[in-house]
Amino acid sequence: MTSSTVDTQRAAGDPGAVPGRSLLAINNIEVIYDEVILVLRGLSLEVPTGSIVALLGSNGAGKSTTLKAASGLLPTEHGEITDGSITFDGADITHIDAAERVKRGISLCMEGRHVFEHLTVQENLIAGAYTKGxxxxSDLELVYEYFPRLRDLRSRTAGFLSGGEQQMLAIGRALMAKPTLLMLDEPSLGLAPLLVQEIFGYIERLNAELGTTVFVVEQNASRALAIAHHGYIMEQGRIVLEGSATELRDNPDVKEFYLGLGEEGSRKSYRDVKHYKRRKRWL
Structure with missing residues (x-):
C-alpha cells in the first residue's frame, strides 16, 4: 500500500486499518514513585490490535509513566504498580520484566530518542534485534525500505545525525525487534514541523502496510489525531476524555485546549470547565 493510498483512505473516512480485539489493556492501575508519589490514579485504557491510539495531555499528566508501566521500565526509576493490572495479547504482564515484554512483542521508543551515539546507524539497528538473535x-532491508535516509547513513556515527535522523533511527531500531505493539513517547519532540509531518507519515505507513499496532504519546494533538483511530486525554494521572480521533477533533473543548482553535486561543485545564464532566473507563 502506498502513502497516497493511505491518504485517499483517510480522506474517505477509512482509517487504513481495522481495529481488532484488545492487544494492550491497562486496567485501573495506580503507579507510585519512591513509595510515596502517586502519579497514575486508577488509569484504564485499551489499544486494539491493528490500530493507532494516541494518548494526549499536558506536561506532568502521567503520559510517559503510562508507557513505562506498559513497557516494564518503572523499576529503573524507583516506580511500581501498586494496584490494577496490565494485559498484553490476553496475558497478564503486570509484573514481568522489560526484556521479557520485548520478547513478547512490545517495543518502546523513549522520549529524546536515546540512540547509541558512539555506534553507527547499522550497529544501532543490529542492537535493536538483540532479543531475536x-x-x-531482510530485517535490515525492511527498515531501510521505510527509512531510506538511514541506508545512506548506515556507516555514520549515530551521535552526528540530526534530530530527525535520530528519531528515524530510534523507530527503525525498535522495528528490528519485530514488535506487535510499537509505543512512541513524544516522537515530534524538538523537531521542525516538516520533519514532524515526515515522521508521522512513517508511523502511519507502518500501521497501514505492516499492520503494526501503535500507541503514541504526544503533545502535538493535531498531528497525533490526524493519524490515530482512537484517542485518550489525560489530566493528573487519570483519563478524562476518550473517543474516536474524529470525535476528539470535533470536540469543542479539545479544539480550544489542545488544538488551539478556541475563540481565545488559550490552553486551559479541564478542571476549569464547569460543564465538563470527568469520565473514567473501568475495564
Missing part, C-alpha cells in the same frame, strides 16, 4: 539481511 542476529538479524537477517
Amino acid at each position: 542476529r538479524p537477517s539481511k
